[in-house]
Amino acid sequence: MTRRPDCGVGHVPGAPATLPDRAGPAHRRGVARTVTTLVRVKICVLAGGVGGARFLLGARRLLGLDTESARAGSPHRIDAVVNVGDDAWMHGVRICPDLDTCMYTLGGGIDPERGWGHAGETWNCRDELAAYGVQPDWFGLGDKDLATHLVRTQMLDAGYRLTHVTEALSTRWSPGVRLLPVTDDRCETHVVVTGGTADDGTGAGDAATPGDGPDADAPGPRAIHFQEWWVKHRAQLTPSGFVQVGADAATPTPETLEAIETADLVVVAPSNPVVSVGAILAVPGIRAALRSTPAPVVGLSPVIGGAVLRGMADTCLTAIGVETSATAVARHYGARSGTGLLDGWLVAPGDAPADGSGAVDGVAIREVPLLMTDPDATADMVAAAIDLAGLEVPARTDR
């Protein structure tokens, strides 16, 4: 980060930085305040899949990093710390849905309708796997998508870290954002459920197996892989909690820690607070890194008007006892000045507490449109996060 010398903001590295301490509450009312203009900006985004990818499109647009030629001359950088809790082994290949969704979206290869997977995808291999009757039969690997998994699996088998594998895969897609798995270790989200059937064939986390006895058709509480819950059961099994299998032995990558520690701004994308952002935070060391980085941390609410636009964040929030509201999610993340993560919080118009309070002590809150309808609208959200942090990026010349 290069700060213009005439507008530096005092900050003690390593000490918790909170927005109110830096820019003061005045900026929330739109009056004059101290602003740090960043000539060279490093933004670190905590991101999940579809929502995270679209948010990154906006960040890239805002910083003028949409094209390779623009990137070649740009001092700016975006690091995305991406959730790997959805990752799984399927049919012998390693799938990383959130990393791939970010990579395909930023690389222009995503299916725009689904929001995940390849445009023009075919499913012939999936159909053949079904003809063989192999499990899991509920997870469809696209033919194009398989290439990514084959390359990744080979590199992992050869001993490369997922971080380096992702970098190698990104060479082809040129996402313009450094995609960083939060950890190179397995740290997979499992969902604690009751009911359904246990014969899912993944062998992952099942407490019961078919034919176990009279209860085999109505298994008791068990932890199933997130993919099984989301894809096979379409989130229809009510979760009673989430477990990150492998978290005890997982560590953040050096690249992720560096991205958080050297950022000018950390942004928590409006991704699922439980199974996307929550799974990132579950990696031991990430929470501490977010609390100690000199950069302000600003989050964007995934809840708009008491509902989520996409996915099943409401179900997940309910499962962990958090109300589906912008304020409740902010309280769940907490303030950095307390024991939490946030310095600032962007909510949709009408979602701030009516009394004008900050909702969470120590967290600056601001209402801005939060619909990621296109990269320009999303860029405005990123700009609002930068602004809320008391920072300023030189105006883009391409809008």
Add this chain to the structure above:
Amino acid sequence: MTRRPDCGVGHVPGAPATLPDRAGPAHRRGVARTVTTLVRVKICVLAGGVGGARFLLGARRLLGLDTESARAGSPHRIDAVVNVGDDAWMHGVRICPDLDTCMYTLGGGIDPERGWGHAGETWNCRDELAAYGVQPDWFGLGDKDLATHLVRTQMLDAGYRLTHVTEALSTRWSPGVRLLPVTDDRCETHVVVTGGTADDGTGAGDAATPGDGPDADAPGPRAIHFQEWWVKHRAQLTPSGFVQVGADAATPTPETLEAIETADLVVVAPSNPVVSVGAILAVPGIRAALRSTPAPVVGLSPVIGGAVLRGMADTCLTAIGVETSATAVARHYGARSGTGLLDGWLVAPGDAPADGSGAVDGVAIREVPLLMTDPDATADMVAAAIDLAGLEVPARTDR
């Protein structure tokens, strides 16, 4: 095998059995001879890929094993001992071209034009792999085909033997023939070549690597994987020899040895004598099993009128100093009464020595049409092999 008691043929198990000893030279002139009628017949076929698969279609037709219902009531059995010298790891999955060609052909899923791969195949994964720039870029995995490789690779990784993997895969295709890899071990055919480029990316058997020095563009003799020679170089690099990498540590499977030892008749399909049949024979123990089985061994010439119909057997024969003629191939295999493998040898009309001799001492020879134009024509070839062996199978009722 159940022989009718009134027409048993004396044979000492373990001793080399030669057709002339059993049926006498008279049968070559079409006169009366001793015939053993098999009520329950076990035929063991040594087979390569496309040619071997088509030959098996004929054997299945002859024995009335074309349909599942027919097989359910049939006492007959066909075991195919299949070449695995073409097998390779590609993009992290295990490919077994000859086993798959036999399986798809007998299972009705083969592409009838190419003779290999799936009917209605697509190549989207291959194109994506190419977009990633990963090697090898000259080997196209079909999307449907990939499913077979994924299932196989997972089972191999789980510790199953290739024999059991093939059995599991065959459950879906129901080939009506027991497909037996000659060995569960890696025993891969490499081709000794000079010239071409060494930067093939397989890393398999290359003596030279790119940028090795002034000779990098014109590498010296080196052994490249059969697939590289055949698929990448389209057999245009003149081979100076063939090496079975892994042969020193490979053993035949118990199933293969049992198939050879308990057969009523062993047939060497008209497959490539060098890289198909030769690669089977290169597995230590196979040659001894063929020499000691009580069953007669009858081969079919892949050379017709001094040429091969398909593939590159002529190039392979030339490389090992064998003339491309039916007689030369018979001499290459040799007589069981000597140090070789054959009791009988079927050649195309006009390909027997003009002087009426047997071409190879101790090998009965007969001229029959050898074009595998369809399963019925091929069934006649199999019937001729059975007849040449002095055996008889009850007439089929479905023709």
